[in-house]
Amino acid sequence: MYLVYITFPEVFHHLPFWRTDGVILTALLHVGPVEFLYYWLHRALHHHFLYSRYHSHHHSSIVTQPITSVIHPFAEIVAYFVIFLIPISATIFTRTTSMASLFGYILYIDFMNNLGHCNFEFFPKNLFSLFPLFKYLCYTPSFHSLHHTKFRTNYCLFMPIYDYIYNTMDESSDDTYEISLKRPKDLPDVVHLTHLTTLDSIYHLPYGFSSLASNPQTSNWYLRLMWPFTFVIKIILAWIHGRTFISERNTFEKLNLQSWVVPRFTNQYFLKWQSTRLNKIIGEAILEANSSGVKVLSLGLLNQREELNAYGELYIQKFPKLKVKIVDGSSLAAAIVVNSIPKGTSQVLLRGNFNNVFFAIAKALCEANVQVAMLHQDEFTKLQLRLNTKARESSALSTIASSKIWLVGDGWNEDEQMKALKGSLFIPFSQFPPKKMRKDCFYHYTPSMRAPPSIKNMHSCENWLPRRAMSAGRIAGIVHALEGWNVHECGSTTFCLHQIWDATIRHGFQTLHTPS
Ligand SMILES: *[C@@H]1O[C@H](CO)[C@@H](O)[C@H](O)[C@H]1NC(C)=O
Numbered sequence: 001m002y003l004v005y006i007t008f009p010e011v012f013h014h015l016p017f018w019r020t021d022g023v024i025l026t027a028l029l030h031v032g033p034v035e036f037l038y039y040w041l042h043r044a045l046h047h048h049f050l051y052s053r054y055h056s057h058h059h060s061s062i063v064t065q066p067i068t069s070v071i072h073p074f075a076e077i078v079a080y081f082v083i084f085l086i087p088i089s090a091t092i093f094t095r096t097t098s099m100a101s102l103f104g105y106i107l108y109i110d111f112m113n114n115l116g117h118c119n120f121e122f123f124p125k126n127l128f129s130l131f132p133l134f135k136y137l138c139y140t141p142s143f144h145s146l147h148h149t150k151f152r153t154n155y156c157l158f159m160p161i162y163d164y165i166y167n168t169m170d171e172s173s174d175d176t177y178e179i180s181l182k183r184p185k186d187l188p189d190v191v192h193l194t195h196l197t198t199l200d201s202i203y204h205l206p207y208g209f210s211s212l213a214s215n216p217q218t219s220n221w222y223l224r225l226m227w228p229f230t231f232v233i234k235i236i237l238a239w240i241h242g243r244t245f246i247s248e249r250n251t252f253e254k255l256n257l258q259s260w261v262v263p264r265f266t267n268q269y270f271l272k273w274q275s276t277r278l279n280k281i282i283g284e285a286i287l288e289a290n291s292s293g294v295k296v297l298s299l300g301l302l303n304q305r306e307e308l309n310a311y312g313e314l315y316i317q318k319f320p321k322l323k324v325k326i327v328d329g330s331s332l333a334a335a336i337v338v339n340s341i342p343k344g345t346s347q348v349l350l351r352g353n354f355n356n357v358f359f360a361i362a363k364a365l366c367e368a369n370v371q372v373a374m375l376h377q378d379e380f381t382k383l384q385l386r387l388n389t390k391a392r393e394s395s396a397l398s399t400i401a402s403s404k405i406w407l408v409g410d411g412w413n414e415d416e417q418m419k420a421l422k423g424s425l426f427i428p429f430s431q432f433p434p435k436k437m438r439k440d441c442f443y444h445y446t447p448s449m450r451a452p453p454s455i456k457n458m459h460s461c462e463n464w465l466p467r468r469a470m471s472a473g474r475i476a477g478i479v480h481a482l483e484g485w486n487v488h489e490c491g492s493t494t495f496c497l498h499q500i501w502d503a504t505i506r507h508g509f510q511t512l513h514t515p516s
Helices: 002-007 009-013 020-045 048-059 066-070 074-093 099-117 125-130 141-150 161-165 173-181 221-239 272-291 313-318 330-340 356-367 377-386 414-419 472-483 497-506
Strands: 190-195 245-252 255-262 296-299 325-327 347-351 371-374 395-397 405-408 425-428 448-450 469-471
Touching (some): 002 009, 066 099, 074 099, 099 141, 141 173, 255 472, 325 472, 330 497, 347 356, 356 371, 356 377, 371 377
Parallel strands (some): 190 296, 347 405, 405 425
16 A cells, blocks of 8 residues: 555645545445445355355355455456445545555454454454444454355454344354453463573574574574674563563473563573562562462473572472472482483493482482493582492492583583593483584483473474474473372472382383484
């Protein structure tokens, strides 16, 4: 329209902005001839002869989308244009055309056409009770959707009045409208609380670009072009948005699963002065989950960072009456790592900060008679103090050269891997994958498993994980709820690795294959 306007400036130059007589004429001609002619044309199009040749094309869309509104064969489009030209040419002949009547009318047609096919009901109910006549003058998305499902009712263009006059009204129109307005309450049973990682990660959310969300997150050069826009979003998130938002909804067996995102980025979790604010957001999310009857809330990525809240311990102490169970996923992460070690391995090298997962892995390996090797004397002594006597005999001080299986956690000096043997296998037990990787070594994903096929709506990738893979923390929450374990599993509490591993396998989660 704008193009037409600038192509023929001399035509539009003399056009007044508003002429009441022209606008009234357009409106009357629309309610009268346009709606009337369209109604009968439409009924004719539904006659077998024309329907099979023309109109069935438009009706191949049962579940309509806004774009459906313009999907018609050419001859039909010409016919519609001729009808719509009636009010426009009438104002031209009577010299009452104005910008408002011309462009306003075209906008009205496009808007109403898209509205009718948008397949989402949003007209508030009190609009129809305040203006009872409105029902006859304006259709609703649910009204027109009935035409696309039942084919022989609700023929009107935008005004149902002719359907009422000629008795082609669908009797279920009013009920369908009311049912569409009532949205089912989808209260979650399990919530996974995650956060944004890099700046670009906002585009990888299911709300971002679907094509990006469907692939593991990598850095894309072209997203740099978006940086000015990204920064604006970041500032908005930082200053205005102090609450979690829902990024994904899944169902599994009888459970409703949701992922909630703390609108903060990884680097903000390492800033000390952000701690209070972060704990406030996470604490509020926990209380919200508690009051809406969520059974289990799992703390993903850095939302359980030791320096921030000691694996969630802070919240259990702060809110002693929590009904929702908090899960940090440490036990399952350790179980996944232990079960990823190739069968027959006699020694593994354990690297990284001493934390829950570290000790859980060390203990489990010693019990399974796999020697746990450390690189430095002080670390070795510290580990021995934590292990029981039987396990102690199974740990050893070693050198880089002697182990081909490396279990690596947070705070590990990634340069050490340069000295590792060719073909070594690195199994991370950290939240984030190593930044550097050697081409001649093998690397596992961060602790994660493949989701069972019956988990619905898993179309986007969780961070850097492949499609349909879930992080240990997210799975731990789901398994915890399925098993109905009525305890928190966070802070210093770790579960028996066998128990949680067996439960996870029983519910259909599968091990991921190593990327080579
Ligand atoms: C959590 O929810 C339960 C039951 O709905 C309620 O009794 C309890 O006070 C809540 N806890 C907190 C800390 O709000």
